[in-house]
Amino acid sequence: MYLKQLYQHNKxxxxxxxxxxxxxxxxxxxxxxxxxxxxxYGMYSSRIIPADFYTVPEVFVNGKQLKAQDFSAPxxxxxxxxxxxxxxxxxxxxxxxxxxxxxxLPFTDSVKFVNNISEQQFKKWYTVHLQTILKRKIDSVNIVxxxxxxxxxxxxxxxx
Amino acid sequence: MIYKWANGLFLYQLAPSFFYTRQDxxxxxxxxxxxxxxxxxxxFGQISFDIAFYTMPLLYLVIYKYKPKLSAVTALVMLLVNxxxxxxxxxxxxxxxxxxxxWLLFPIVFIPQNKRTSMLLFEGxxxxxxxxxxxxxxxxxxxxxxxxxxxxxxVLLYQHNQLLTSSSGYWQAGLILxxxxxxxxxxFLYISATLLELCFSIGFFTKKxxxxxxxxxxxxxxxxxxxxxxxxxxxxxLLLTLWFSKAKxxxxxxxx
Numbered sequence: 001m002y003l004k005q006l007y008q009h010n011k012x013x014x015x016x017x018x019x020x021x022x023x024x025x026x027x028x029x030x031x032x033x034x035x036x037x038x039x040x041y042g043m044y045s046s047r048i049i050p051a052d053f054y055t056v057p058e059v060f061v062n063g064k065q066l067k068a069q070d071f072s073a074p075x076x077x078x079x080x081x082x083x084x085x086x087x088x089x090x091x092x093x094x095x096x097x098x099x100x101x102x103x104x105l106p107f108t109d110s111v112k113f114v115n116n117i118s119e120q121q122f123k124k125w126y127t128v129h130l131q132t133i134l135k136r137k138i139d140s141v142n143i144v145x146x147x148x149x150x151x152x153x154x155x156x157x158x159x160x
Numbered sequence: 161m162i163y164k165w166a167n168g169l170f171l172y173q174l175a176p177s178f179f180y181t182r183q184d185x186x187x188x189x190x191x192x193x194x195x196x197x198x199x200x201x202x203x204f205g206q207i208s209f210d211i212a213f214y215t216m217p218l219l220y221l222v223i224y225k226y227k228p229k230l231s232a233v234t235a236l237v238m239l240l241v242n243x244x245x246x247x248x249x250x251x252x253x254x255x256x257x258x259x260x261x262x263w264l265l266f267p268i269v270f271i272p273q274n275k276r277t278s279m280l281l282f283e284g285x286x287x288x289x290x291x292x293x294x295x296x297x298x299x300x301x302x303x304x305x306x307x308x309x310x311x312x313x314x315v316l317l318y319q320h321n322q323l324l325t326s327s328s329g330y331w332q333a334g335l336i337l338x339x340x341x342x343x344x345x346x347x348f349l350y351i352s353a354t355l356l357e358l359c360f361s362i363g364f365f366t367k368k369x370x371x372x373x374x375x376x377x378x379x380x381x382x383x384x385x386x387x388x389x390x391x392x393x394x395x396x397x398l399l400l401t402l403w404f405s406k407a408k409x410x411x412x413x414x415x416x
């Protein structure tokens with residue numbers, strides 16, 4: 001009914017919308033890389049089995065650990081996402097470049113796809129970032145990745 | 161907008177120092193502009209982007225009211241601004257681009273000068289919104305998550321290990337841990353969410369239940385905030401397509 005109305009009103013628009021819908025469907029079926037604004041919405045759809053161990057980033061400001069309960073969900077993401085993404089971005093971005101971008105597109109230079117930031121620069125930026133979120137002066141920031149064991153009912157620090 | 165500002169989610173508040181290249185062909189082409197790198201450590205650029213992004217809807221409204229002949233061009237500019245902003249914003253440690261889909265698609269409705277065309281595009285967005293949810297349910301069946309009893313416990317552990325380890329005495333941590341420990345109960349939640357998502361496919365055949373789907377969506381969002389700590393507020397504009405799906409006259413008023 002909708003497509004019929006669309007076709008009668010504007011054939012080009014109708015073709016464009018059918019094309020968009022088909023692209024969306026095919027991309028989902030092929031489980032291919034996204035082509036903005038065509039994405040798949042399958043978050044948490046693949047099997048996720050509870051693990052025995054989890055590596056958790058912890059942030060200590062002036063020697064005191066930040067707690068998720070003291071922040072809204074977006075604020076907490078704003079605190080932890082930069083950490084988790086910084087420590088994986090180098091290998092991830094390079095992988096994207098080598099595995100797909102370089103292969104699918106005629107680009108020869110990776111400079112637009114990888115960062116040029118050292119850990120020291122990141123930590124300097126992160127201290128300022130935290131000061132803005134916490135709205136107070138920070139003397140020291142310590143980022144630790146701690147390995148936790150999930151016992152089935154609680155988390156306990158795993159032996160190194 | 162106030163919610164985002166209060167939670168430090170404006171671009172100038174994120175003040176990014178690096179980006180994370182996602183798997184997206186259009187994004188890779190966009191990255192050739194170097195815009196995402198120009199914004200790093202660039203307070204002026206970040207604030208300018210925020211101002212452009214958040215004032216465009218208001219600007220469109222003013223232009224439509226006082227200079228309607230320029231409204232199509234303004235809508236086109238809004239689409240371009242939204243595209244550039246969302247592309248850059250989601251390359252930084254912030255949020256997924258999928259959650260920003262309403263920003264990317266909604267301006268298209270305002271581009272045509274012809275009201276009938278706008279209405280048909282608006283209706284097209286309704287079908288997209290139905291697909292958005294129904295496909296999420298289908299994915300859970302196709303990828304097997306819906307057939308694993310321990311799925312939701314695994315999801316909760318993955319999603320909340322920071323909350324559970326840093327704030328074990330907090331009420332929300334207690335609630336989440338309760339669901340993790342009771343796998344059948346948490347699996348029931350996961351299946352309920354899957355069924356709720358699949359219910360959106362009914363909208364492809366009838367508009368009769370659109371208002372019910374609005375409430376289903378609101379329930380989904382509420383549970384997402386409570387159990388997953390994921391506020392999906394960016395998708396809210398798409399709700400309008402369900403709410404006004406049967407009111408042709410209201411659609412016209414809403415769009416023009």
